[in-house]
Amino acid sequence: MKCWIAAAMMVMGVSGSVLCADTLPKPADIFAQANAAYAAGDYAAARRGYEKILMQDSDNGIIFYNLGNTFFKLGQLGKAIACYERAQWYIPRDSDVVANKEFVISQLPHQPVEEQRSWVVRLFGYVYDGLNISVLAWVLTSSYWMAVVVWCVWLSFQQPSTRLYRFAIGCTVLAVICGGGWFFRWRQTAGARQAVIIAADVDARYAPAEQAVTHFRVYEGAVVQVLSQDPDWVRIKTPDRKIAWVPRASLEFVFAPRFSIAEPCR
Amino acid sequence: MIGKMRIIAVALFFLAFGAGLAGAADIPLAVVLSRTEARVGDVVHLELKFENVQNIPAPELPDIPGCRLQYVGPSRMMSIVNGQASSSLTHRYALIPLKTGTYTIGPFSIPAGKDRFFAPAQQLQVADAGQPLPSPPPGGSAQRFSAENEPVTGEMSERLFAVLSVPQREGYYVQENIPVTLKLMFSGLNVINVAPPELEADGFAKENFSSRPKQYQESSGGRVYSVVEFSAAVYPTREGNLTLGPAKLTCTLAERQRTKRRSRGSLFDDMFDDSIFESLLGGLQQYALEVSAEAVSVPVIPFPAAGKPSGFNGAIGRFTFFAQASPLQVRAGDPVTLTMEIGGSGSWESVKPPEIAAIPGLKTYQPQVRQQDSKKIFEQVLIPESPDIQEVPALVFSFFDPALKQYVTLRQGPFPLVVSPGAVATVAQIIEAQPEAAAAGRRRGTQVIGRDIVYIKEQWRPAVPLLRLNAGFVAVHGMPLAGLGVMLWVRRRRRRLQNDVRYAQKLRAPKVARAGLQAARQHARAEEVGAFYDRVFKTLQEYIGHRFHRPTVGISAEIVDVLRAEGEIDEAPAEFLRQCFSDCDSARYAASQFDQEKMRLTLTRLEQAIDYLERKKK
Numbered sequence: 001m002k003c004w005i006a007a008a009m010m011v012m013g014v015s016g017s018v019l020c021a022d023t024l025p026k027p028a029d030i031f032a033q034a035n036a037a038y039a040a041g042d043y044a045a046a047r048r049g050y051e052k053i054l055m056q057d058s059d060n061g062i063i064f065y066n067l068g069n070t071f072f073k074l075g076q077l078g079k080a081i082a083c084y085e086r087a088q089w090y091i092p093r094d095s096d097v098v099a100n101k102e103f104v105i106s107q108l109p110h111q112p113v114e115e116q117r118s119w120v121v122r123l124f125g126y127v128y129d130g131l132n133i134s135v136l137a138w139v140l141t142s143s144y145w146m147a148v149v150v151w152c153v154w155l156s157f158q159q160p161s162t163r164l165y166r167f168a169i170g171c172t173v174l175a176v177i178c179g180g181g182w183f184f185r186w187r188q189t190a191g192a193r194q195a196v197i198i199a200a201d202v203d204a205r206y207a208p209a210e211q212a213v214t215h216f217r218v219y220e221g222a223v224v225q226v227l228s229q230d231p232d233w234v235r236i237k238t239p240d241r242k243i244a245w246v247p248r249a250s251l252e253f254v255f256a257p258r259f260s261i262a263e264p265c266r
Numbered sequence: 267m268i269g270k271m272r273i274i275a276v277a278l279f280f281l282a283f284g285a286g287l288a289g290a291a292d293i294p295l296a297v298v299l300s301r302t303e304a305r306v307g308d309v310v311h312l313e314l315k316f317e318n319v320q321n322i323p324a325p326e327l328p329d330i331p332g333c334r335l336q337y338v339g340p341s342r343m344m345s346i347v348n349g350q351a352s353s354s355l356t357h358r359y360a361l362i363p364l365k366t367g368t369y370t371i372g373p374f375s376i377p378a379g380k381d382r383f384f385a386p387a388q389q390l391q392v393a394d395a396g397q398p399l400p401s402p403p404p405g406g407s408a409q410r411f412s413a414e415n416e417p418v419t420g421e422m423s424e425r426l427f428a429v430l431s432v433p434q435r436e437g438y439y440v441q442e443n444i445p446v447t448l449k450l451m452f453s454g455l456n457v458i459n460v461a462p463p464e465l466e467a468d469g470f471a472k473e474n475f476s477s478r479p480k481q482y483q484e485s486s487g488g489r490v491y492s493v494v495e496f497s498a499a500v501y502p503t504r505e506g507n508l509t510l511g512p513a514k515l516t517c518t519l520a521e522r523q524r525t526k527r528r529s530r531g532s533l534f535d536d537m538f539d540d541s542i543f544e545s546l547l548g549g550l551q552q553y554a555l556e557v558s559a560e561a562v563s564v565p566v567i568p569f570p571a572a573g574k575p576s577g578f579n580g581a582i583g584r585f586t587f588f589a590q591a592s593p594l595q596v597r598a599g600d601p602v603t604l605t606m607e608i609g610g611s612g613s614w615e616s617v618k619p620p621e622i623a624a625i626p627g628l629k630t631y632q633p634q635v636r637q638q639d640s641k642k643i644f645e646q647v648l649i650p651e652s653p654d655i656q657e658v659p660a661l662v663f664s665f666f667d668p669a670l671k672q673y674v675t676l677r678q679g680p681f682p683l684v685v686s687p688g689a690v691a692t693v694a695q696i697i698e699a700q701p702e703a704a705a706a707g708r709r710r711g712t713q714v715i716g717r718d719i720v721y722i723k724e725q726w727r728p729a730v731p732l733l734r735l736n737a738g739f740v741a742v743h744g745m746p747l748a749g750l751g752v753m754l755w756v757r758r759r760r761r762r763l764q765n766d767v768r769y770a771q772k773l774r775a776p777k778v779a780r781a782g783l784q785a786a787r788q789h790a791r792a793e794e795v796g797a798f799y800d801r802v803f804k805t806l807q808e809y810i811g812h813r814f815h816r817p818t819v820g821i822s823a824e825i826v827d828v829l830r831a832e833g834e835i836d837e838a839p840a841e842f843l844r845q846c847f848s849d850c851d852s853a854r855y856a857a858s859q860f861d862q863e864k865m866r867l868t869l870t871r872l873e874q875a876i877d878y879l880e881r882k883k884k
Contacts, residue, residue: 028726035724060729066722090729096720103719109624111631141743148746155753206471206503213440213503213580216618219632 027053031063038066043073061090065097072104078198078220078252080104085196085223085254092130110201110219115239133185140178147171194254195234197222197246204244208233215244224251295374295383303391304363306422307455309521309553310390311338312359312371316383317352324357325376332365332392336553360553362519363392364422424489426452428463428559430513437567438502441616442582442668446498448475448513448559451484451491456520458552460494463515466561469508470500471615501613502566511561519553569666575675577621581665583612589620589678591648591658597686602648604658606633606678609641612665619644620661627652650685657682768815775812779805779876783869790865798865799853802872806846809876823847835879842875 034049050067057063068083084101091097105112117125131139150168154160187193201219205212208230216238218224224236233245300311312335316322324337338358345352363369372387429449438444448463462475475496484493496515502508569578589606596602608617619633633646648658658681667674763770782805789798810825811818814834823844830840849868853860 027728031726035722038722057729060727062723062727069719069722072719096723100719109630111629113632113634144743145746148750151750152746152753155750155757209504211504213616214618215615 027057034066038070038073043070046070047074059090061087061094061097064090065094065100068097068100068104072100076198077104077108078196081221081223082196082198082252082254085194088129089255090132092132105221108219108221110221112219112222113238113240128181131181133182136178136182136185140175140182143171143175143178147175193226195224195226195236195251196254197224197250198252199250202246202250204236204238204242204246206244208235208245212245216242218244218246223254226253293378293381293383295376295385297372297374297385297388299361299371299388299390302389303393305393306363306366307425308363308392310361310363312361313356314359314374314376314385315354315356316378317354319353319355319378322355322357322376322378322383325374327359327374330361330369330371332363332367333369334362334364334553334555336360336362361390362422362553363390366392366394368392424453426450426455426457426519426555426557428513428515428557430465430511430559430562432500432510432562432564437565439569439582439666439668440503440505440566441501441580441613443611443613444470444500444502444564446500446510448496448515450494450496450515450517450557451486453489453491457492457494457517458520459516459518461516463496463513463559465498465500465511465513467500467510469504469506469566470502470510470564472500473498501615502564505566505568508564508566509561510564511559513559514556515558516554516556519555521553570671573673575662575664575673577662577675578664578666578673579618581612581616581618581663582668583610583616583665584667584669585610585612585617585663585665585674585676587620587661587663587676587678589661589681591679591681591683594681595684595686596650598650598652600649602650602658602683604633604646604648604661604681606644606646606661606663607641608644608663611640614642617642617665619646620663622646622648622661623659625655625659628655628658650683653685653687655683655685771812771815775809776876776880778812779809782808783873783876786869786872790862790869793862795853795857795860795865799850799857799860799868802846802868803850805872806843806850810843813879823851836882839875839878842871842878846872846875 030049030053034046034053037043037045037049047067047070050063050070053060053063054067064083064087068080068087071077071080071083081101081104084097084104087094087097088101147168150164150171154164154168157164197218197220199220201217203214204216204218206215207213218236218238222238224238227235227237227243229235229248232248234248234251235243235245236251237243296313296315296317298311298313298315300313301308304310314325324340327335329335336359338360341356341358343354343356361371369390369392370387371390372385374383374385374387376383427450429451431447431449432444446465448465450457450460460479462477462479465472465475475498480493480495480497482493482495484491500510586609587606588609589604591602591604593602604622606619614637619635622628622630624630627650629649629651631647631649633644636643636645658679660677660679662675662677664673664675666672763773782801786798786801786805789801807818807821810816810821810829814829816825826835826840826843826847829835830837835843846868849860849864
């Protein structure tokens with residue numbers, strides 16, 4: 001029994017050391033300077049400061065939030081919404097982010113169409129959207145370990161009880177669901193699947209060419225799904241499920257493809 | 267017919283066999299053509315007969331220009347004559363000549379493993395459909411794709427073809443609705459199961475062809491054709507000289523098999539008329555065909571620059587436009603629904619909602635679109651934010667009429683609005699949160715209402731490290747899974763040991779042998795001859811009993827011969843075991859003749875025998 005406990009502690013210790021612990025070289029100073037610039041109304045300087053921090057610490061939802069505010073003050077509503085989308089990814093339950101995003105959307109000259117969701121999707125979305133990838137990963141890891149331990153216990157018995165078997169099945173199902181949720185969230189960032197229109201208005205065309213016929217017009221601030229890309233054009237899908245091509249320069253990806261499964265800890 | 271076919275088959279077999287003798291690795295292949303003379307459209311059966319083979323996949327024969335070749339299926343035959351069994355595998359093909367001439371079919375060289383089947387080429391003479399054959403086909407009934415009493419003349423391509431067409435015009439416009447028809451025309455043939463065509467349309471948006479085509483008859487070039495007509499519409503998406511097509515469709519040619527009728531006159535013949543059963547029970551033989559229609563050129567020209575309205579956004583067709591706003595008396599901040607209905611005919615994809623001129627204080631939302639049969643409806647929500655808004659501006663819808671070749675502009679509105687002041691402006695009432703005021707407000711549980719975003723966050727908080735997958739993370743979390751796998755394996759092994767006695771004994775045999783040999787060595791060192799050979803004998807019994815699942819009691823030298831006869835052990839270990847048993851027996855009665863050297867030899871033999879048997883077990 002002691003051996004088992006020692007082994008478990010060793011594994012936990014190793015896994016703890018593997019979890020990345022970011023160390024930041026004085027971003028707090030830059031943050032204070034950028035905030036001061038914002039307060040003084042020098043939004044361009046504030047923007048530079050926040051972007052400089054993001055070069056070192058791209059996982060900080062607060063920076064994205066402040067940068068979103070700065071873009072709003074600079075009159076770039078599309079970029080502001082993109083920043084709030086990123087901020088929500090890291091701090092999904094932050095009420096300031098939600099409020100500012102709604103406010104900026106309300107200021108758009110053309111209100112984007114909202115996606116129609118069934119009540120089931122909305123219910124799951126309410127829970128799921130409030131969890132960032134880190135929380136999802138912790139839940140996944142916990143449920144995974146629990147499932148493994150319960151299965152090990154079940155296997156160690158000569159005549160295991162049905163209740164234990166059901167519990168093991170339940171843990172496994174939970175781990176699979178969490179794994180699916182985690183994978184979906186990871187894929188959202190890894191595949192550059194979401195973008196925000198940053199141009200005032202864009203002709204969305206049937207084909208990736210300037211001379212192609214316009215299918216519809218999409219306006220600044222619209223959050224669209226990215227289906228495919230070529231060097232100059234991006235194929236998008238709007239919340240009302242219309243599909244067309246827009247110039248790459250007219251949108252900003254919420255997440256560029258930068259995460260990878262083998263990425264070493266920073 | 268069968269007799270002649272047999273003669274041809276035998277002749278070809280010998281020909282092929284003779285040719286095969288020339289090449290050492292060639293095996294003769296019997297190739298049978300049901301006929302050597304045929305007319306255009308006749309079906310000639312080609313059979314490749316492989317003798318004494320287990321399985322050979324249907325060979326892919328090369329295309330024969332002017333003929334259509336289709337694989338029909340395999341058939342296998344087995345015969346036993348005077349106790350000699352032989353089998354053959356025949357792959358059957360249907361050959362349909364489409365043009366007159368002399369066709370060379372083969373030679374055939376079909377690889378089968380290290381060998382190769384070979385047969386020389388065959389000749390097939392094809393005459394025009396209207397001409398008599400030099401010699402009538404065997405059996406007296408030609409198999410033809412022809413309806414009864416209808417003379418069939420001409421080449422196959424004149425009797426079955428497809429035509430793709432669009433209305434001829436100087437030019438079409440981008441997004442214009444272009445009707446496309448594809449006609450499958452056939453004369454004197456039974457064509458069934460015509461599938462909707464597949465159309466290549468690069469540069470066009472297209473509708474699918476209707477699944478219910480029109481069917482009628484049409485006369486062309488002095489011949490009556492049955493026509494199956496599919497229709498669809500395409501919309502060019504760019505300017506230029508575009509190519510529409512080719513189009514392909516698949517259909518089935520049905521051939522009526524004529525068999526010799528029995529003599530008429532009996533009651534049963536009348537009751538069981540062949541024609542009824544032929545049609546019900548497969549009197550038709552079917553062959554799948556693919557027919558393609560040539561591409562057509564479609565010139566797509568730009569919209570004329572002259573008279574182009576400023577609001578024109580590519581709509582093409584002939585449309586009507588109606589709009590209404592409701593309600594027209596609202597309070598500031600209340601929504602007004604603007605309904606725009608565009609009816610008529612044309613390309614609906616090209617119809618976009620008319621844009622509302624931007625007016626400060628009139629907020630517009632993106633319209634919702636509904637498409638009905640012959641109209642497209644846009645419903646747009648507008649919110650007048652102040653009483654200064656007095657109207658919804660006029661709406662302008664412009665389109666290009668391709669029939670008139672001119673732009674048409676339709677107007678609706680303006681719609682006068684009466685906007686009374688609202689109680690409180692409710693849109694975007696978000697906190698203006700200067701840091702101190704916001705913090706104080708939150709402490710007091712009150713909100714400062716304003717029209718700005720929440721202030722930036724001033725408290726620096728380093729990012730919470732995100733838990734991500736990396737190689738170490740995966741490796742650490744893979745360990746318990748591996749442990750789980752090991753536990754599963756242990757559990758399964760334990761269960762097998764409990765339930766499978768033979769397996770458990772076999773696993774135990776080497777342990778028993780090791781323990782016995784260890785004890786025997788000790789006896790040998792102590793020069794205890796009797797105890798040594800007793801121990802060796804007991805070890806032999808226990809090892810053989812466990813290893814071969816036999817009762818240990820009663821095992822003696824005879825067991826070696828039994829195991830040898832059953833093929834359980836080879837001769838070399840059997841000989842060692844025999845000698846061991848023999849030494850044990852001898853030592854029991856004349857122990858004084860055995861010294862340490864003999865004991866060492868016995869021990870070595872025993873070790874070698876056990877080692878050999880254990881290696882064999884693995």
